[in-house]
Amino acid sequence: MSQQGKHRILMVSDFFYPNFGGVENHIYYLSQCLMKLGHKVVVMTHAYKNRSGVRYMTGGLKVYYVPWKPFLMQNTLPTFYGTLPIVRTILIRERISIVHGHQAFSTLCHEALMHARTMGYKVVFTDHSLYGFADVGSIHMNKVLQFTLADVSQAICVSHTSKENTVLRSGLPPERVFVIPNAVDTAMFKPAPERLSSHEIVIVVISRLVYRKGADLLVEVIPEVCRLHPNVRFIIGGDGPKRVRLEEMREKHSLQDRVDMLGAVPHAKVQSILITGHIFLNSSLTEAFCIAILEAASCGLLTVSTRVGGVPEVLPDDMIVLAEPDPSDMVLAITKAIHLLPQIDPQAMHDRMKKLYSWHDVAKRTEIVYDRALNCPNQNLVERLPRYLSCGAWAGKLFCVVMIIDFLFWRLLQLWQPDRDVEVVPHINLTSPQSGEEMWDSCAADERCR
Amino acid sequence: MDPLVITKGRYTYAHDVKKGPPEAIDVHHIMVAGGFMFCTYALLFAITGFLILLLLLNITSVCQVLMPDKPVASVLWSFTLAGFTLRQLLRKQVEKESVVILPAFGVQLETTYKSGRTVHHFVPIGKILKPVLNECVTPVTCYWSLSLILRGEEELLLVFKELYPPVTMLVPIWKALCAAIDDKNALACIQIATLDDAL
16 A cells, blocks of 8 residues: 555545646646655546546646536536445555545535545545635535535645634534645746836736626726826736626726736746736635735735735735725725835745745645544444534434445445456556566566565 | 466456468457356346236236237237347357457457357558557446557557456457567568668
8 A cells, every 4th residue: 555654645626637727736736746755646537528538647647537527617416426436446446545635616526535435545635715604505515515524534724714714614623624835836937037127017917807806806996006106007817707897997997008908818828927017916805825926926026915815824024915805905005015116026036935835845744644644543434423423413414324325335336346356557657768568567477476 | 389368257368379371370369258147047037027017918908009909919029029139139248359460461350249140350450550558437437448549540449349358368468469560560660671772
């Protein structure tokens, strides 16, 4: 299973490449750094259009694109027990020791964690977002989260605010939650080689133009700032339902020459857009962590952001100016940032970010969580059921029934196709120039020894 | 050469080398056993039950479609239907799938059914780019399969169309196919080299 403390990890989420986003990048970078540390990582996600089956990414990262169609916002259809056979097959053939699920909004993650617990594997869950408590969607999501986290070995959150939010939503004891912040690839996000001229100030906004990301705030803030500071220009990258409102604002105040709308920006081009600006504006109404401001700081931009969620925890005070999510407060913050600009040295900022945030550090801290998870005691079904009962009067009993049925299905599946009939995948070293035939010879030798 | 035989579960792998001009012909068989007998009896039981049900329906005259005024004809009709279904199912039962490697000529893929019918598919050696062992992922499982990448074709050609043999049996067949393709490529290179020398 694990040699010399090295683990075999299965990352599960609905969100992975070819989509680009916070969760997707987190899984990818974390997997790459864990592989550098000597662990084996396999990723499981749903199929994207015609990308289905097994794919290999950089460094030999194996990805299973399981052909379950997504039904709502990139999530697989929740069938409760439908994913049990494929999850079991992947866990046995890759000889997995730990299952790591990402994002509370991912149905595949919840199902895979449930099945992994039924089969006795250790499970770690990472929560990437903040959620509310009051609306119908949040209430149901929180109940599902409570079910999954009732029996998780360890949990990880990306900021202290996120930890507080997760603990309150799920009732998980705080001792079992670790805080490991995200990081940024500082090698990719480098500042501009030459300092920009300061007679015209460029403010960059790159985000999805949706309500959650504060696009409505931008509609109020931009005309006011343009009125107060004649030498300020805006560059807006990103697309979404609120783009129409921003276009209307541009027309209404005749700001076509002062506000550039770039549309959707591919992730590879983000750095080239950021280095054209002096200030990065983030107007999110809620954020557990904000990788966008890390990317901006790594490129040497001064950040102006709303004081929400985990944002105050991300950057040191001299790299960020915070404001309440209110248009007049944000305009004041932008004014303050413009006055602070002459003191900013992009290269020095980039060097500081290199020391503060790195994915290798995140991987080492995650390794500690895995070691702690593996040391948790093995418990059979009867010992685990009381944890579900404490989830609620009716919900607790329902969860227990769900787990018992899952256990019975697993036993049935074992009768139909015993564990030893699932063929284990040989270790394929993609980085060394070993011929395919030698690899299969060594695998056959392993099989005979077993 | 002694034939090599590996048995795992329902599948048996046998390797034969036949003497034939110009060089030895490699034959690999994968045979399936055991599952068929159970299926036949279960099927016969099901069909008997189905017939009894039909007869009962005829006697009680509930089902109009089955000509209640002609019981003999309807019984014969239901026997024919059952016989037809059984024959269709038996036709699909595979007894053996073989790969015959004819060096420098091509690869013959054969499927032998329980009914005695054999389906052949010949692939000329020049058309094969590379044999590959693929992991196939379905919504419920993941298994290994051996396929051929063909020149000019978008789709891979499955070597074993009906059976799902374990990977320990696929590996020697894959190695033999690779060796045959490499020999052919080496031969082609030598021929091109001698042609260049002659010119």
